[in-house]
Amino acid sequence: MLNNILVAIGITLMYSTPLALAGQGSVISEVSGVVNIGIEGMMTIGAFFGTFVGQRTGNPWLGFLCGGLAGAVFGLVHAFASVTCKADQTVTGIAMNLVGPGLALFLCRLFYDGATQSQPVDHKIPTLFPSGMLHGAAKNLNVSWTTIIALLIAVGMWYVFYHTTWGLHIRAVGEHPAAADTLGINVYKVRYLSVIASGFLAGLGGASMTLGVVSQFSPTAISGQGFIAIAAIIFGKWTPHGGYLACLLFGFFTALTVLFGGSVIPVEIISMLPYVATIIILILFVGRASAPKANGVPYEKGSR
Amino acid sequence: MESKGRKFLKNPFVLTVIAIILGFLVAMVVLAAAGFPPLKSVGILIKSMVGKPKDIAAVVVKSTPIIFTGLGVAFAIKTGLFNIGAEGQYMMGCVAAVAAGAVLDLPAPLEILAVILAAVLASALYGGIVGVLKAKIGIHEVITSIMLNWIALYFNNWFTNTRLYHKPATIGTYPIHESAYTMVLYHWKKSEAGRAVLKSNDFLKQVLGRNDINMGFAVAVIAAIFVTWLLTRTKKGFELRSVGSNIDAARYTGINVSKNIIDSMMISGALCGLGAAFYITGQSPHLLNTLSATENVGFNGLSVAFIAQSSPIGCIFAGLLFGGLLYGGASLQSQVGAPTEIINIVIGVIVFLVALSVIIPQFLDKHVRKAAPKTETVGTDKKKGAGDAK
Numbered sequence: 001m002l003n004n005i006l007v008a009i010g011i012t013l014m015y016s017t018p019l020a021l022a023g024q025g026s027v028i029s030e031v032s033g034v035v036n037i038g039i040e041g042m043m044t045i046g047a048f049f050g051t052f053v054g055q056r057t058g059n060p061w062l063g064f065l066c067g068g069l070a071g072a073v074f075g076l077v078h079a080f081a082s083v084t085c086k087a088d089q090t091v092t093g094i095a096m097n098l099v100g101p102g103l104a105l106f107l108c109r110l111f112y113d114g115a116t117q118s119q120p121v122d123h124k125i126p127t128l129f130p131s132g133m134l135h136g137a138a139k140n141l142n143v144s145w146t147t148i149i150a151l152l153i154a155v156g157m158w159y160v161f162y163h164t165t166w167g168l169h170i171r172a173v174g175e176h177p178a179a180a181d182t183l184g185i186n187v188y189k190v191r192y193l194s195v196i197a198s199g200f201l202a203g204l205g206g207a208s209m210t211l212g213v214v215s216q217f218s219p220t221a222i223s224g225q226g227f228i229a230i231a232a233i234i235f236g237k238w239t240p241h242g243g244y245l246a247c248l249l250f251g252f253f254t255a256l257t258v259l260f261g262g263s264v265i266p267v268e269i270i271s272m273l274p275y276v277a278t279i280i281i282l283i284l285f286v287g288r289a290s291a292p293k294a295n296g297v298p299y300e301k302g303s304r
Numbered sequence: 305m306e307s308k309g310r311k312f313l314k315n316p317f318v319l320t321v322i323a324i325i326l327g328f329l330v331a332m333v334v335l336a337a338a339g340f341p342p343l344k345s346v347g348i349l350i351k352s353m354v355g356k357p358k359d360i361a362a363v364v365v366k367s368t369p370i371i372f373t374g375l376g377v378a379f380a381i382k383t384g385l386f387n388i389g390a391e392g393q394y395m396m397g398c399v400a401a402v403a404a405g406a407v408l409d410l411p412a413p414l415e416i417l418a419v420i421l422a423a424v425l426a427s428a429l430y431g432g433i434v435g436v437l438k439a440k441i442g443i444h445e446v447i448t449s450i451m452l453n454w455i456a457l458y459f460n461n462w463f464t465n466t467r468l469y470h471k472p473a474t475i476g477t478y479p480i481h482e483s484a485y486t487m488v489l490y491h492w493k494k495s496e497a498g499r500a501v502l503k504s505n506d507f508l509k510q511v512l513g514r515n516d517i518n519m520g521f522a523v524a525v526i527a528a529i530f531v532t533w534l535l536t537r538t539k540k541g542f543e544l545r546s547v548g549s550n551i552d553a554a555r556y557t558g559i560n561v562s563k564n565i566i567d568s569m570m571i572s573g574a575l576c577g578l579g580a581a582f583y584i585t586g587q588s589p590h591l592l593n594t595l596s597a598t599e600n601v602g603f604n605g606l607s608v609a610f611i612a613q614s615s616p617i618g619c620i621f622a623g624l625l626f627g628g629l630l631y632g633g634a635s636l637q638s639q640v641g642a643p644t645e646i647i648n649i650v651i652g653v654i655v656f657l658v659a660l661s662v663i664i665p666q667f668l669d670k671h672v673r674k675a676a677p678k679t680e681t682v683g684t685d686k687k688k689g690a691g692d693a694k
Contacts, residue, residue: 091658098651098652099649101648106334106645266462268461279437
């Protein structure tokens with residue numbers, strides 16, 4: 001029994017980590033007032049560059065960082081489109097979702113002799129304790145360092161959002177950019193940095209999948225996690241802590257499907273559980289979600 | 305007075321064409337950087353899309369489902385909703401089409417009608433769930449749509465493996481009955497006389513013999529015209545658009561907002577369902593397979609709608625472009641060795657640039673001096689310039 005519970009916790013943490021990282025990316029962008037539906041594409045490009053650098057250099061940490069940076073470059077492009085050019089953010093986000101995986105697979109085929117899978121990395125990002133140090137059921141709690149990083153980032157984001165001037169600026173810019181502008185906050189700068197950070201975190205999320213959970217890049221390594229992260233953030237009412245908990249919950253339902261898979265109920269039906277449960281919880285407990293007021297609205301200097 | 309050049313650059317159609325050309329240019333840069341001959345590659349891509357009658361016919365067939373999902377998404381955008389659930393609605397339509405077509409065995413016209421009706425109903429209801437949850441409980445349509453997309457994927461896999469439908473020793477279901485096929489002249493093609501004609505006429509052989517040319521494309525064109533008419537010429541369309549543009553104003557004038565949100569999602573879903581119906585009835589293999597990931601027919605519809613800037617008629621052309629690139633991308637890989645994923649980069653760049661192109665008219669008004677009018681308009685221009693500077 002205890003063993004089962006620990007297994008469930010272990011799987012929950014493992015599956016929720018990429019979601020949690022990407023989810024924090026979604027939060028910071030949306031709270032600053034820029035819809036970022038391109039999280040999925042940014043995760044995929046982060047997953048590829050993370051694996052590629054990790055595999056070629058043999059250093060998973062360097063790969064992890066490069067995954068984040070690749071996502072940040074996409075974030076910069078999205079920021080340019082949505083802040084400077086005031087383009088429709090949903091549309092440019094979808095463009096990110098086409099270019100991200102397209103470029104990732106294109107490069108993968110170039111560097112890995114036409115295969116859509118990369119070679120596996122020699123070293124994954126290490127787990128909390130060296131293997132062999134823990135025994136018995138406790139082994140299940142030997143999570144990857146990426147899981148700890150995701151938790152720290154969520155706590156850090158919460159602190160920044162609610163206890164620092166920077167966080168106040170980000171929230172102000174997303175709620176009422178004109179008022180923020182009057183107070184001398186540079187709306188464009190805050191939004192640019194938020195969206196770039198969003199891409200960086202999404203890239204880390206993608207790399208955490210291919211360097212922490214599995215050990216290679218493949219076309220299905222990132223398949224929908226970005227969208228689920230966005231959904232989790234809406235579920236968490238656009239807050240870092242709410243979003244993190246929603247990602248954990250989603251990871252927990254995924255863990256349940258792993259644990260109960262192959263029993264009396266067909267595996268396909270069990271696999272629906274995380275998605276059905278999310279909808280039911282939304283119906284029962286959440287109700288009307290209130291997005292940041294200026295979310296998705298480009299800011300034109302001088303407008304009210 | 306606007307100069308000709310300025311007017312030309314403000315035309316959304318012209319801007320879209322420029323975006324498409326730039327999309328190809330970016331692809332050429334990427335290909336060149338990767339060591340493939342850029343001009344030759346694009347030449348092969350275009351030639352394999354429109355080179356032979358067979359290719360054009362194949363492109364039309366390939367495009368039909370994404371034109372429908374594009375129409376569905378465009379319709380939703382016009383009414384203020386973002387239907388990212390087109391993917392799931394399309395999949396449920398496919399499931400319903402096979403559910404009806406593999407079991408029912410009616411004479412041809414009735415069978416076709418039954419299959420189409422089943423697909424359209426299933427997709428409309430699936431879209432309706434999103435509408436009800438948004439209108440009655442206030443759950444964001446994007447979150448429910450994403451969840452329903454995944455549920456549809458697993459539902460498809462569960463359905464494919466049910467005892468009634470699963471064809472042993474395959475990963476798929478039994479195909480639907482032949483009486484539900486919507487290919488043009490399907491029976492004639494297989495008859496003695498038909499085969500003789502196809503053998504002697506190369507054009508017909510390429511178009512009809514080598515392809516599943518079906519009625520879907522014609523229906524898609526009719527659907528696009530119908531959607532345009534519904535949105536712009538009817539009271540219902542006016543209500544739907546009112547809810548989309550200003551929900552509070554619409555409520556204040558007595559429009560039933562909830563009902564219109566639900567209706568809009570159902571119509572959007574129904575259009576995706578039509579695409580599913582003509583995919584299952586009009587193209588091989590006429591059955592469902594177990595899927596490891598979504599096939600992106602719905603997601604590609606999003607791109608189609610965006611490139612068309614939500615114009616229903618525009619969706620036909622954007623869909624043909626997208627379908628053509630998907631079809632041509634395959635020969636790019638076989639002939640030049642360039643990865644087919646370059647197609648996704650082309651489409652992504654086009655979508656991105658179309659989104660950016662909306663700023664060009666504003667940019668021209670603000671920053672580029674108007675073609676110096678010499679008479680009384682000078683005064684008003686100056687005034688406008690002063691206003692902008694503020």
